[in-house]
Amino acid sequence: MKSAVIVFPGSNCDRDAAMAIEKVTGTAPTMVWHQETALPDGTEFVMLPGGFSYGDYLRCGAMAGVSNIIPAVKAHAEDGKPLLGVCNGFQVLIETGLLPGALMRNASLHFVCEKSPLTIENGNTQFTSQYGANRDVIIPVAHHDGNYFADDETLDRIESEGQVVFRYARNPNGSARNIAGITNSEGNVMGMMPHPERAIDVDHGGTDGLAVFESILGSA
Amino acid sequence: MKARIHVYLKPGVLDPQGAAVAGALKNLGFDEVENARQGKLIELDLTGDDADAAKTRVEEMCKKLLANPVIENFTVEMA
Numbered sequence: 001m002k003s004a005v006i007v008f009p010g011s012n013c014d015r016d017a018a019m020a021i022e023k024v025t026g027t028a029p030t031m032v033w034h035q036e037t038a039l040p041d042g043t044e045f046v047m048l049p050g051g052f053s054y055g056d057y058l059r060c061g062a063m064a065g066v067s068n069i070i071p072a073v074k075a076h077a078e079d080g081k082p083l084l085g086v087c088n089g090f091q092v093l094i095e096t097g098l099l100p101g102a103l104m105r106n107a108s109l110h111f112v113c114e115k116s117p118l119t120i121e122n123g124n125t126q127f128t129s130q131y132g133a134n135r136d137v138i139i140p141v142a143h144h145d146g147n148y149f150a151d152d153e154t155l156d157r158i159e160s161e162g163q164v165v166f167r168y169a170r171n172p173n174g175s176a177r178n179i180a181g182i183t184n185s186e187g188n189v190m191g192m193m194p195h196p197e198r199a200i201d202v203d204h205g206g207t208d209g210l211a212v213f214e215s216i217l218g219s220a
Numbered sequence: 221m222k223a224r225i226h227v228y229l230k231p232g233v234l235d236p237q238g239a240a241v242a243g244a245l246k247n248l249g250f251d252e253v254e255n256a257r258q259g260k261l262i263e264l265d266l267t268g269d270d271a272d273a274a275k276t277r278v279e280e281m282c283k284k285l286l287a288n289p290v291i292e293n294f295t296v297e298m299a
Contacts (some may be wrong), residue, residue, distance in 0.1 A: 101290060
């Protein structure tokens with residue numbers, strides 16, 4: 001499967017994302033600078049990495065959400081192809097309107113950086129199918145603005161549609177209903193605050209993130 | 221022409237930064253502070269001289285980028 005990782009000024013998990021993709025597929029993804037206006041021909045999976053794009057100016061992900069590559073990323077998602085945003089990538093997906101809600105400053109006001117126990121709420125997505133029956137995983141979080149917010153109607157809707165994919169077992173940031181990761185209604189776009197690419201090797205202290213990449217890319 | 225845009229959190233949306241500001245003011249002895257809400261002020265210098273048309277454009281800017289309509293409201297003053 002041909003993959004692309006979008007690189008914004010201030011991205012800092014782009015190489016981790018590339019390593020995770022290469023570990024599963026054996027092929028390095030194309031690194032696409034945000035000023036490009038097209039994805040490489042045949043791109044089947046796109047990842048928006050973590051970091052602090054544009055220094056988090058205005059709102060986290062707001063500037064990246066209007067950068068030159070975004071129309072191509074939106075078109076990729078509208079074609080039904082998989083798109084994953086992690087941490088700042090999740091914030092960018094929210095800002096582009098590809099995912100509902102908002103990500104606000106952590107309720108504690110603290111930057112949180114810890115191994116976060118999570119529950120997989122939906123193991124039938126194209127991002128979680130390889131977890132099998134496993135529902136309890138530990139994936140690191142590292143963010144200042146991961147406090148998921150949406151109105152009750154939106155929360156009820158995404159819960160009932162199975163769009164809540166990951167939930168915190170120990171809420172680090174005040175997120176509504178302990179939400180850590182969601183998909184769009186079509187199920188091909190996922191955003192999550194925890195970093196699966198930082199849990200793919202025993203030397204990371206755990207490999208619970210690997211199945212996210214195996215789920216998306218495993219059939220390659 | 222200038223536009224002055226206030227972006228602020230909707231009522232009911234938790235504002236932890238505002239709460240921290242209120243707490244800090246109380247620590248300084250300003251006991252009358254009941255609550256604080258923190259927002260942003262953005263000033264734009266604009267070309268043109270039709271204030272009504274400019275305001276419509278600025279409101280579009282707010283909806284597209286300057287405010288997040290999920291959690292924020294905004295007001296626009298032309299000067």
